[in-house]
Amino acid sequence: MLFLTKDNEVKIYYETFGDREGLPLILIHGQGLDHNMFKKQIEKYKDKGIYLITPDMRGHGRSSKVKSLELVDWVEDINDLMYQLGLESANILGVSMGGVIAQKFAVEYPEKVDKLILSDTFAEINSFTEKLAAYSQVVGFTLFRILPKTLRAKIIASAYKDYSPEVYEYFKKVTKDADFGQLVLSRKAINKVDLLEELKQLNKSVLVMAGDKILIKPAQKIACNLPNSKLKIIEGSSDPSNMTKPKEFDKNVLQFLLD
Numbered sequence: 001m002l003f004l005t006k007d008n009e010v011k012i013y014y015e016t017f018g019d020r021e022g023l024p025l026i027l028i029h030g031q032g033l034d035h036n037m038f039k040k041q042i043e044k045y046k047d048k049g050i051y052l053i054t055p056d057m058r059g060h061g062r063s064s065k066v067k068s069l070e071l072v073d074w075v076e077d078i079n080d081l082m083y084q085l086g087l088e089s090a091n092i093l094g095v096s097m098g099g100v101i102a103q104k105f106a107v108e109y110p111e112k113v114d115k116l117i118l119s120d121t122f123a124e125i126n127s128f129t130e131k132l133a134a135y136s137q138v139v140g141f142t143l144f145r146i147l148p149k150t151l152r153a154k155i156i157a158s159a160y161k162d163y164s165p166e167v168y169e170y171f172k173k174v175t176k177d178a179d180f181g182q183l184v185l186s187r188k189a190i191n192k193v194d195l196l197e198e199l200k201q202l203n204k205s206v207l208v209m210a211g212d213k214i215l216i217k218p219a220q221k222i223a224c225n226l227p228n229s230k231l232k233i234i235e236g237s238s239d240p241s242n243m244t245k246p247k248e249f250d251k252n253v254l255q256f257l258l259d
Contacts, residue, residue, distance in 0.1 A: 002014050002015060002016070004055075004077065004080055004081050004084050006077070006080065009064075010058055010063075010064040010066060011063060011064045012055055012056070012057075012058060012063045012064070012077050012080075012081060013035075013055065013056045013061060013062035013063045014035070014053060014054060014055035014056065014081060015035060015053075015054050016051065016052060016053050016054070016085075017042050017045075017046040017051075017052040017054070018045070018046035018047075018049075018050055018051045018052050019049065019051055020051055021051070022049045022050050022051035023049055023050045023051060023091065023257065023258075024050075024051045024053065024087055024089075024090035024091060024114075025045065025050050025051065025052055025053070025090065025091045025092075025093060025257070026053045026054075026055070026078065026081075026082075026090050026091070026092050026093065027041065027052060027053070027054045027093050027094075027098075028055070028057065028078070028092070028093065028094040028095070028097075028098030028099075028101050028102055029054075029056070029057065029060065029061075029095065029097075029098050030095050030096030030097050030098055030120075030239070030240050031060075031096060031097035031183060031186055031187065031190070032060070032174065032175065032178050032183050032186075033060065033061075033174055033240075034056045034060055034061030034062070034174060035054035035055060035056050035061060036061075036170065036174070037095070037170070037174075037240060037242065037243060038052075038054055038242065039170075040242070040243070040246045040250070041242060041246070041249075041250060041253075042054065044250055044254075045250075045254070048254065048258070049258075050257070053081065053085065053087075053090070055077070055078070055081060057074050057077065057097075057098075057101065057186075058073060058074065058077060059179070059182035059183075059185060059186050060182070060186070065179060065182055066182070066185065068185070069182075069185040069186060069188075069189045070189055070192075071100065071101065071104050071189050071190065071192060071193065072104070072108075073189075074101045074104075074189075075101065075104050075105045075108055075109075078092075078101070078105050079105070079108075079109060079112070082112060087112075088112065089111065089112045089113065089114050090112065090113070090114060091113075091114045091115045091116070091117070091257060092105060092106065092113055092115075092116050092117070093116075093117040093119070093253065094117070094118055094119070094121065095119045095120055095121070095239075095240045095241070095242055096119070096120045096121055096239050096240055097121075097186065097190055098121070099118040099119055099120065099121025099122075100121055100122065100123075100190045100193050102116060102117075102118060102121075103116075103118060103121070103123055103193075103195050103199065103222075104193070104195065106202055106204060107195060107198045107199065107201075107202060110202060110203075110204065113204055114204075115204065115205045115206070115207070115256065115257060116202075116204050116205070116206040116207070117206070117207045117209070117253055117256065117257075118206065118207070118208050118209070118219075118222060119208075119209040119210065119240070119241050119242065119249070120209070120210055120211060120214070120215050120219075120238075120239035120240055120241050121210075121215070121218065121219070121222070122193070122215065122218035122221075122222070123193060123194075123195040123196050123199060123218065123221060123222045123225070124193060124194050124195065124196050124221070125191055125193065125194075126194075130218075134187070134191040135191075137187045137191075138184055138187050138188060138191070141180050141183045141184045141187055142180070142184055144156075144180050145180040145181060145184075149176045150176065152175060152176075152180075153171075153172045153173070153175040153176035154172065156171055156172075156175045157169075157171040157172040157175060159171075159238075160243075160244070163243070163244050167243045167244065170243070196221060196222075196225045197225075199222065199225045199226050200225050200226075200227070202226060202227070203227060203228060204226075204228065205228050205229075205256075206223075206226045206228060206229040206230070207229070207230050207232065207252065207253070207256040208222050208223040208226070208229055208230065208231045208232070209231075209232045209233075209234060209241060209249065209252060210232075210233055210234070210237075210241070211233075211234050211236070211237030211238045211239060211241045211244065211245065212233050212234065212235050212236065212237065213236070213237065213238040214238050214239050215239060216233060219231060219233075230256070232252050234248045234249060234252075235248070237249070
């Protein structure tokens with residue numbers, strides 16, 4: 001087990017895979033999930049000269065539970081993790097909530113980002129529809145806290161029943177184990193995101209991806225505000241695309257990283 005221990009005694013769990021001298025890639029997971037959502041990517045990428053760093057973000061997985069949470073807390077955890085690993089810069093890949101964290105990190109520490117990959121994510125919550133959806137997530141997580149663990153796991157996993165059994169079982173397990181009080185905090189933190197204007201100043205090579213079933217407009221907004229970005233829409237995919245359509249996801253990511 002590997003942990004980054006912060007000054008306030010918060011512990012960030014992480015794992016590494018592949019050759020330490022390889023191309024560094026930090027994988028940032030989605031809300032309510034953990035580093036295990038990248039299982040297929042870990043299996044495939046570690047043999048392609050990529051050094052993978054896969055943390056559980058605070059409030060998730062094996063990392064510490066917290067009493068308060070802001071987007072910048074996650075950003076500083078990534079920064080401190082890079083310092084502990086002796087990385088001056090790295091490629092950053094974030095999915096869903098992880099994409100919000102990755103954008104904020106790139107804006108705060110552009111010199112530490114080589115290439116940036118954003119999937120199934122957003123950079124602002126501005127319209128009435130966006131605000132309603134964001135608020136509904138907070139309410140939903142609050143209500144799920146009172147449901148039996150097995151029931152809430154089945155409800156959330158049911159959204160993935162049309163994908164592979166492996167994906168369905170992962171969502172059942174991770175939802176059953178999740179602390180929904182922590183998810184309320186994390187959703188409130190990402191609901192404050194407002195990065196579109198700052199992205200215009202980010203002169204990095206960026207791959208933006210989204211499944212065609214969700215979050216296309218937010219992905220288009222992000223890509224339009226980044227001066228050096230590529231937008232890829234993955235047919236038949238939903239959030240998270242790395243799990244629902246891993247072959248297409250990996251093809252785009254590896255081509256982008258290794259070209």
